[in-house]
Amino acid sequence: MVLALVATAIVAVALLSEELLPRIDELWSRFRARRRPAETFGYDPGRERRAEQRARTLLRSCVGEEEWAMYRDLGFIRVWGTQADGPGRAGATGGAAYGYLIYPHRAIIAYLAQTHRLLSEYCVTFPDQTRPYGSSRLPDSDDVLAKWMALTGDETRLISTANMNLPGRQLDPAHVKRDLWRLAQWERGRMRAAARHGQTPIDPTEGPSETPLDAAGQ
Amino acid sequence: MKPGHGEVLIAEGDVQLAEDERRLIDEFRLQLEEGLWAAVPTLQDGRRQAQMVKRFQDVPRDAERVIFFPRAAGG
Numbered sequence: 001m002v003l004a005l006v007a008t009a010i011v012a013v014a015l016l017s018e019e020l021l022p023r024i025d026e027l028w029s030r031f032r033a034r035r036r037p038a039e040t041f042g043y044d045p046g047r048e049r050r051a052e053q054r055a056r057t058l059l060r061s062c063v064g065e066e067e068w069a070m071y072r073d074l075g076f077i078r079v080w081g082t083q084a085d086g087p088g089r090a091g092a093t094g095g096a097a098y099g100y101l102i103y104p105h106r107a108i109i110a111y112l113a114q115t116h117r118l119l120s121e122y123c124v125t126f127p128d129q130t131r132p133y134g135s136s137r138l139p140d141s142d143d144v145l146a147k148w149m150a151l152t153g154d155e156t157r158l159i160s161t162a163n164m165n166l167p168g169r170q171l172d173p174a175h176v177k178r179d180l181w182r183l184a185q186w187e188r189g190r191m192r193a194a195a196r197h198g199q200t201p202i203d204p205t206e207g208p209s210e211t212p213l214d215a216a217g218q
Numbered sequence: 219m220k221p222g223h224g225e226v227l228i229a230e231g232d233v234q235l236a237e238d239e240r241r242l243i244d245e246f247r248l249q250l251e252e253g254l255w256a257a258v259p260t261l262q263d264g265r266r267q268a269q270m271v272k273r274f275q276d277v278p279r280d281a282e283r284v285i286f287f288p289r290a291a292g293g
Contacts (some may be wrong), residue, residue, distance in 0.1 A: 054224030123293035133222030
């Protein structure tokens with residue numbers, strides 16, 4: 001009787017082992033993984049500074065001399081819009097020229113070139129979900145470059161991806177207006193300097209070199 | 219572009235050489251499959267801008283580089 005029970009038990013274990021062994025192995029692996037401390041990266045200011053230096057070099061090599069000087073001196077870059085009727089759903093600029101201000105890790109601001117009226121804020125990020133050093137956040141200058149490339153390469157796509165808000169959601173409108181004033185002063189200064197050196201200055205009050213209608217090919 | 223690092227060289231080669239081109243195409247596909255966007259900085263009518271590319275064939279043959287960066291998300 002006992003012998004029969006033992007034999008039956010051995011057969012049952014043999015049959016079940018094929019199913020049970022992988023599960024036991026998996027449970028053991030999970031248990032060991034839980035005990036292993038997770039790899040963490042603390043904030044390293046030196047690493048971040050080097051990353052930002054590389055990002056600035058890359059940005060400088062991609063954007064024009066004027067945009068680079070603008071970013072270096074003012075902390076943001078202006079990009080002219082190319083849509084005939086204004087950006088995204090905010091639209092309806094009546095064909096008036098408009099531009100964007102690109103700040104690092106802040107919303108993109110759309111505004112009318114002539115009146116400086118703020119149109120909207122476009123909140124957009126470029127998160128790297130692989131988090132190579134524990135953070136998904138690009139260096140400041142890389143964030144600016146990503147926005148610049150996405151805006152100049154495919155404005156409609158970027159604007160439709162972004163969350164649109166009224167001005168004032170992320171950036172103080174007074175601060176942005178002040179930045180637009182600083183930009184105008186900065187451009188006048190460059191014009192004067194170019195005139196002194198006998199170069200043909202581009203009049204910044206003329207706005208973009210192409211009207212939105214021209215740029216849209218209409 | 220990488221958080222905490224900045225620019226990273228992924229691959230380089232001469233598109234005129236078949237072997238290099240194949241390697242560049244493989245790397246290009248891999249980056250896009252990982253969800254990155256690709257752009258080529260260009261100079262048109264004296265103005266610097268970027269051209270977004272979705273296929274390797276769209277990359278201008280004389281392009282010096284393709285820059286990959288994380289895709290945009292509403293913030």
